Amino acid sequence: MNKFRRLTVFLAEDNPDDIEIARRAFKRSKLGCDLVIARDGEEALKKLSEPSFHPDFAIMDINLPKLTGLQVLERVRKEKRLIGVPFVMLSASDREEDVRASYELCANSYIQKPVVFEDFVETIAVLEKYWFEVARLPRST
C-alpha cells in the first residue's frame, strides 16, 4: 500500500449523530482517511457498484433503511472486483443472529458500536492498525 496515498473509507450509516462521531474519530486517526458516506442500503449498493469506486475499507451498519447492511453485503460479496476490500460490520446490535449472519455472508469482521466516544476512537485506531499495518490486502487495481 502506498503510504502517501490517502485512504478511502466507505461508511454506510443512517444515523447522522453516528456519522458525525465516525467523522471525528477518523479525523483523529493516524492515517489520512477520506470518508465516503451512504445513508441507506440502496445508496450504499449504488455507490459500491460504480466501477471507478474502489474503497480501501468499508464499514457498514446493519440497520439501514431500504436495503439492510446484510443485504448490501450479500450482493457486494458476489462482486469479484471488491473481493479484497475488507467489510467490517459496525452495529449497535448484539443479537447473535446478526453476528452470525454477518460472518455467513462473508463480512470480514463484526464490531459492536462502542457507546463511549473514546472507545470509538480506540476501535477505529485498532481497525486501522490491524487492516493497514498487520493484515495483507491485495494491491488495489
Added chain:
Amino acid sequence: MRILLVEDNAGDARLIEEMLRDVPAAVQIEFAGAASLGVALERLEAEPCDVVLLDLGLPDSQGLDTLVAARERMPDLPIVVMTGFDDEERALRALHLGAQDYLVKGRIESEPLARAIRYAVERNEITAQLNQTMHELETRTEEMESFTYSVSHDLKEPLRTLEAFSGFLLEDYGDVLDEQGRDYLERLGQASARLKDMIEKLLTLSRLGRRPPEVERVDVRQVVEGIIAVNQFTIDERHAEVVIDGDLPPVLGDLSRLEQIFGNLIGNGLKFNQSERPGVTVKLEGTVDGIVTFAVTDNGIGIAEEYHERIFGVFQRLHLREEYEGTGAGLAIVKRAANALGGSIELRSAPGEGSTFLVNLPLYELPHRLSIKRKTGVAA
C-alpha cells in the same frame, strides 16, 4: 363424580364400591372399573373421569412404578393410591411422586374414604391453579427480563450521542464558555457516564437474573483467586488484603454468576472501607443439606440494620456520590445471581463493625446424592 377404580382383585373392587355407595354424598358417584393399567387408560380415553383410585399391584405394573406410569399418562387427574403395605416411607414417596393420598387396604372405611376422594379432587384443583399461576408468573418475569434487556440496549443509542456530543462541545467550544458553562457541560458528561454505567448494570442484572441454561461444577477458590488477580492493582494501591481462609468447596453453578457474586462482594468490601488496611476474607461457613455457605467478611464501614433489606434493591445508594462512587446495583446483581443459581444472600453487619455477607449456594456433589430440584411447579 366419576371415579375410575383400577383394581385387579374383583373382591377388593366390590368392597370399595360398596363402601362408597353407603356414604350419603352430595354428588352422585359413578364407577368405572379397570383390572389393569392398560385397560384403565383405554377407559379414560373413552370417557373422562374426575379421580382415580389406583391399586399399586396390577397385572401389567407393580409397586410405585404403577403410580409413575399412571402419572405420566394422566398428569392432570388426582390419583389416590391403594396398597396392601402399611409403610410410612413408601407412602411419602408416593406423595412426592404425585399421589394425592395413600390408603392402606384393610384399613379403609367408607366415611374417610369418601373424604379422601373429595379432598383429593379439591387439592388437585388447587395445585393445578397454583401451577398455572406460577407458570404465568414465570412467563411474565421472562417477558419483563427481556423487556429490560432490550430497553437498556436501545437506550445506548441516544446515550452514545449524548456522551460524544457533550465531549465535542467541550473540546471545540470550551474556550468560548465561561467557567459555569464548562461546569454545566462537565456535569452533562458525568451524567452520561453514570447513565452508561446504569445501563450496563441493568443489562448485567437481566442477563444474570435468569437461571443459567447449564449449571456445572465451579471451583469457588479459583473464582476468588481470579478476582484477586484482576483487582491486584487496586488492592496494592489501597494497601488492602484479600484472603482466602481455608478450603472453599466447589458449587453447582455457572462461572459468570459466581464471578459477579464474589466480585461485587469483595469489591464492595474494599470500596466501602476506611480502615488503614482494608481487608476482605472469604471462607467456608458451613454446609447443611447440600447447601454450602461462604462468608465474605470485611473490616469496612458496616451497614445499619435498617438498611439491610434496602441495599439489595436496584440502584440503592446509602451514600453521596461524592463519598463513594458507583451505581448502587452491585448487591442487587449479587442477590439476583445467587437466586438464579438456587441460592441466597444474608447479611450480618452493624455500623463500624464491618460486614459479613453469607452466600448460600448448592454444593457440587459427586455423585449427586440428591438431585437439585429444578422443577418450579408444585408436584400435583
Added chain:
Amino acid sequence: MTTTTELGRPVEILLVEDNPGDVRLTREALVDGKVWNNLHHAADGVEALDFLRQQGKHTSAPRPDMILLDLNLPRKSGREVLADIKADPTLRSIPVVVLTTSKAEEDVLESYGLHANCYIVKPIDLDQFIRVVQSIESFWLCIVRLPTASAEMAKAS
C-alpha cells in the same frame, strides 16, 4: 492479567500449522495474552477438518471461535481447508485468519476470493512474529464480536 470474556469461558482458537516452531511461538504469544483463550493445534489440513467436524481423534473437540490457518500444509493444503470451511454451512461463520509466509499476490487474492476473513504474512523476525500474533489477539479477541456468544446471550437479545 487475563480477563474473562463475555462468554464466561475461554475463547477457543484452532491453529492449523505444521511448523512446530511457529506453533510454539504462537502459543507463547497467546498465553500471555489479554484474553482468556485455549489454543488447539492441528498439524495438517486433514487433522484440521477432523477437529472441526469432531472426527477421528477429535470427537470431543470444541467448536473453535476462530481459526489461524497456514496455507502450505501436509496432506491437505490450507486453500482446500479454507474452501471446505467456507462451503460448509455449519462452519462458514467461523472467522479464518490466513497466517502464512507467502507474500505472493495470487495467494492473497485467492485467499480473499475463498472468503478468508483476513490474510497475514508471517514475519520471519521473532519479535515481529510475536507482535503480529498479539495484534491478531487485540483485534479479534478484544474488539471484534465473534459469532459464538453463549446461547444465553442469544436468548437475551
